Amino acid sequence: xxxxxxxxPFRVPHLRRAKENGERLTMLTAYDGATARIFDDAGIxxxxxxxxxxxxxxxxATTIPVTLEExxxxxxxxxxxxxxxxxxxxxPFGTYEASAQQAHASAVRLMKEGGAAAVKxxxxxxxxxxxxxxxxxxxxxxxxxxxxxxxxxxxxGKRVQGRGEEAAARLRRDALALxxxxxxxxxxxxxxxxxxxxxxxDLEIPTIGIGAGNGCxxxxxxxxxxxxxxxxxxxxxxxxxxxxxxxxxxxTDYIAAVRDGSFPGPEHTYES
Ligand SMILES: Nc1nc(=O)c2c([nH]1)NC[C@@H]1CN(c3ccc(C(=O)N[C@@H](CCC(=O)O)C(=O)O)cc3)CN21
Ligand SMILES: CC(C)C(=O)C(=O)O
Ligand SMILES: [Mg+2]
Numbered sequence: 001x002x003x004x005x006x007x008x009p010f011r012v013p014h015l016r017r018a019k020e021n022g023e024r025l026t027m028l029t030a031y032d033g034a035t036a037r038i039f040d041d042a043g044i045x046x047x048x049x050x051x052x053x054x055x056x057x058x059x060x061a062t063t064i065p066v067t068l069e070e071x072x073x074x075x076x077x078x079x080x081x082x083x084x085x086x087x088x089x090x091x092p093f094g095t096y097e098a099s100a101q102q103a104h105a106s107a108v109r110l111m112k113e114g115g116a117a118a119v120k121x122x123x124x125x126x127x128x129x130x131x132x133x134x135x136x137x138x139x140x141x142x143x144x145x146x147x148x149x150x151x152x153x154x155x156x157g158k159r160v161q162g163r164g165e166e167a168a169a170r171l172r173r174d175a176l177a178l179x180x181x182x183x184x185x186x187x188x189x190x191x192x193x194x195x196x197x198x199x200x201x202d203l204e205i206p207t208i209g210i211g212a213g214n215g216c217x218x219x220x221x222x223x224x225x226x227x228x229x230x231x232x233x234x235x236x237x238x239x240x241x242x243x244x245x246x247x248x249x250x251x252t253d254y255i256a257a258v259r260d261g262s263f264p265g266p267e268h269t270y271e272s
Contacts, residue, residue, distance in 0.1 A: 009084045010045045012118060012140045015185050018045075018217070019206040025185075025218025027088075027208055028226060031057050031074045033081030035223060040082045045218070046208075047082060048120065049075045051090040051150070052222050056230070063149045066092040068106055075114030088142055089116035093150040096121050100133035107139050118184065122148035124174020128181040135182030143178035145171055145199075146212065147190035160211075162191045168198075175199045175207075187220060188212040190236070211236030 018025050027046040030036040031053045039047060053074055054066040068091075075089040089110040096103035103121065110116040118140035121127055131141045146161040155161070162171040172195075175186055186207050188196045193213025200207040200216055209216030211234065224230040225237035229244040257263035 007043070007084045010086045012086065012184050014045075014086075015206050016204065019204070025206055025208060027218060027220035028223045029053075029056075029220070030078045030223060033077040036078040036085075037081040039223070040085045044085050046086045046088055046220075047078055048220060049078050049087065049089040049114075049116070050222065051092045054092075056222060056224055062152065063090075064093050064152075068092055068095045068109060072109055072114045075110055075116050079115030079117075086118065087116050088118045088120050089114055091119050091121045096130055097123070097127070100129045103127070103130035104133055104137060104139075107134055107141075111139065118142055120144055120187065122150050124171070125177040128177045131178055131181035131183050140184045141182065142185045142187060142208075143175070143183040144187040144189065145174050145178070145191070146188045146196075149189075158190070160190045160192065162195045168192075168195050171195060172199055172202060175203060179203050179205050185218075188216060 015025070025045050027048055028039050028044050029050040029052055030039055030047040031049065036047055049071065051063040051066045051071065053070065054060040054063040058066065058070065060066070071089055071092050075087065079087045091103065091106050091110070095106040107119045110119055119134070120142040121130065122144040124145055131143065134141050147155070147158060149158065152158060162168050171191065178186060183205060185205050186199075186203065188199060188207050188209050190211040191209075193215055196207065196209055196212035197215025206217035208218040208220050210220050221237055225233045226239070227241045227243040228239035233239060254263070
């Protein structure tokens with residue numbers, strides 16, 4: 001009997017090890033089990049249940065309205081379908097900023113009810129206490145700096161962050177503060193490539209870039225942007241497939257086959 005060896009799961013300690021070995025890390029968002037299974041089978045290291053579920057799945061304009069309930073539901077769907085990828089769940093806006101206790105209560109729900117293996121939150125020095133307490137409680141935390149969409153009203157839009165000496169120094173301080181507090185990885189979103197490279201060199205934990213150039217230790221994309229799903233894609237994304245077009249064609253073929261009576265055929269039909 002031939003046995004395929006079970007694929008080795010990707011776990012938090014692999015993050016540092018991959019960086020030490022110069023292996024680039026791969027991450028995609030996932031919002032449900034049907035897609036998570038495909039990404040997991042394909043060998044993705046990490047799945048991010050992103051609060052980008054808000055603007056990509058739930059019909060919101062931004063991530064801001066997303067609730068913890070919605071994140072728990074999506075995280076549960078993803079984690080149940082996942083065999084080897086590390087499932088990271090975003091803490092949504094309003095569920096962690098006020099205190100370390102608030103962050104802990106929210107993270108515990110994502111882990112106990114959602115099955116997440118780690119949580120991610122946006123911000124630097126201002127959430128160091130949260131990162132510290134969660135890490136002490138056995139909850140791996142991924143940081144997120146640069147464009148932090150939950151604070152877009154404070155930032156004033158979805159623009160590149162960390163341009164200019166002062167902003168760059170601030171971002172490097174924030175990155176060090178997160179690493180010092182125990183973060184296991186750091187997402188850098190829409191940051192100039194030289195700054196992202198410098199931050200990556202500053203840290204022992206891996207950086208995962210999105211619109212942050214090739215000097216990061218890994219990359220993350222929203223899966224719809226990666227797969228050519230949906231009608232919009234940011235400049236930093238590349239479409240590795242045309243899944244939206246493929247699904248459209250499958251759907252028009254189905255409609256036509258039902259209308260012309262060719263589906264269901266005898267092979268899809270039960271005899272008496
Ligand atoms: N589908 C999707 N992809 C993402 O990368 C993503 C989300 N959704 N939702 C959550 C955040 C929001 N992000 C965004 C949203 C908009 C732009 C944007 O408008 N970018 C333009 C202009 C950039 C500029 O003017 O500096 C671009 O062309 O990239 C970028 C990142 C990144 N994240
Ligand atoms: C864009 C990534 C990093 C994210 O936070 C999300 O998808 O919510
Ligand atoms: Mg997010």
